[in-house]
Amino acid sequence: MANTQAMCTSFKGQLLTATHNFGTAPTRGTTAADTFKAALYLASATLNASTTAYSATGEVSGTGYTAGGITVTNGTAPATSGTTAYWTPSASLVYTSVTLSTAFDTVLIYNSTQSNAAVGVFTFGSQTVTAGTFTLTMPSNAAGTALLNLA
Amino acid sequence: MLVTTTKGEMDDSLLEKKEGSLDNDNETTTWVEYWLEGELVHRSVHVLLKKNIVAEGIQAMLA
Numbered sequence: 001m002a003n004t005q006a007m008c009t010s011f012k013g014q015l016l017t018a019t020h021n022f023g024t025a026p027t028r029g030t031t032a033a034d035t036f037k038a039a040l041y042l043a044s045a046t047l048n049a050s051t052t053a054y055s056a057t058g059e060v061s062g063t064g065y066t067a068g069g070i071t072v073t074n075g076t077a078p079a080t081s082g083t084t085a086y087w088t089p090s091a092s093l094v095y096t097s098v099t100l101s102t103a104f105d106t107v108l109i110y111n112s113t114q115s116n117a118a119v120g121v122f123t124f125g126s127q128t129v130t131a132g133t134f135t136l137t138m139p140s141n142a143a144g145t146a147l148l149n150l151a
Numbered sequence: 152m153l154v155t156t157t158k159g160e161m162d163d164s165l166l167e168k169k170e171g172s173l174d175n176d177n178e179t180t181t182w183v184e185y186w187l188e189g190e191l192v193h194r195s196v197h198v199l200l201k202k203n204i205v206a207e208g209i210q211a212m213l214a
Contacts, residue, residue, distance in 0.1 A: 097155065124178045124198045131157045132183075132195030139200055149205040 012085035012150040016078035026114055033077075034113035038093045038136075039069030041106040047121045054108060054116035063131075064098035072109060076141060086146035093136040100129045107136060109147075120148060154185050156192035161185075166192065177202045 014020055018028070037054070041047055045058025056067055075090035093107065105126040109119045127134065139145045153160045166185040173180040178198050185193040 099157070120204050122200060122202075122204070124200065125173055125180055127180075127182070127196045127198070128194060129196055130184075130191055130194040131155050132193050134195070135197045137197065137199040139203055145203065147200070147203050149203055151205050 006083070009080045009083045009085065012083075013078055013080040015150060016085055016087055016148070033074055034111050036072040036074055036089075036109055036119065037069050037112045037116075038072050038089075039067075039108050039110070040065070040095070040100070040104050040134075041108060043103045043105040043126045045106060047106055047108055049121070051108065051118045051121055053118050054110040054112075060100045060102065060104045062098060062100040062102075062129075065095060065100060068112070069107075070095060071112075079141075081143035083151065084143035085150040086141065086143050086148060088138050088141035088147040090141075092138060095129070095134040097131070098129050098134060099131055100127075100134070103128055122147075154193055156185060156187070158187070158192055161187070161192070 011020065018025070039054055040060040041058050042060055047058070054068065059067060061067070070093060072089045072093065073091035076088065078085060078087040080086070089109075103126040106121060106123050108121055111117045111119060124136075138147055143149065144151075152163045154163050154166060156166070163185065166187055169184040169186065171182050178201055180196065180198045182194060182196045184191060
C-alpha cells in the first residue's frame with residue numbers, strides 16, 4: 001500500500017453543507033438548508049469572482065421583476081462522485097411575465113439566509129425580455145457538469 | 152393561440168412571429184418574438200447553461 005496526498009472528497013461535499021468551520025462562521029440554529037436566490041444583472045454591471053454579496057447595484061429592473069430575484073429550487077442535496085463534490089439547483093430559474101428592456105447577461109446565485117453571501121456568477125449572451133418569460137435551465141447535476149463543482 | 156403582449160393577450164394570428172437560436176460552448180439559447188405592425192410586443196428567452204464554475208484550486212498543498 002502507498003499513501004496518497006489528497007483532499008478528501010467527503011470533505012469537499014461537507015464544504016457544501018457547512019460541516020466544517022476553520023474560522024468565524026454564522027451560528028446555525030437549524031440543520032435545514034439555507035435559502036438561495038437568483039438575481040439578474042445588466043450587461044453593464046461588474047460582477048465577478050470578487051463579488052461577495054448580493055447588491056441591487058446593476059440589477060435589472062422592470063415590470064414583473066422583484067429586486068433580489070427569485071428563490072432557487074434546492075431539492076437535491078450536494079453529492080460527490082470520484083473526487084468531485086457538486087450541486088445544481090433542482091429546477092430551472094424562471095422569471096415569468098417580465099419586461100426587462102435593458103440588456104442583461106448575468107445571474108448571481110446568493111445565499112439569502114446568510115446575509116446574501118454570493119455563491120456564483122453565471123454569464124450568458126445579452127438578452128432582453130418583453131412581456132415574456134426568461135428561463136435559465138440548469139446543466140446536468142453530475143460531477144463535471146453540475147453548476148457548482150469542487151474538483 | 153393567445154400570446155401575452157405589451158397590449159394584453161392577443162391571438163397569434165394577428166402577430167408576426169420571429170424565432171432564433173444560439174449555440175456555443177457556454178449556452179444554448181432560443182428566443183421567440185411577436186411583432187405587431189413593426190412593434191415588438193412579446194419576447195421570451197430560454198437559456199440552457201452549459202458552463203459551470205469549478206473550484207479546482209482546492210487541493211491539499213502540504214509539500
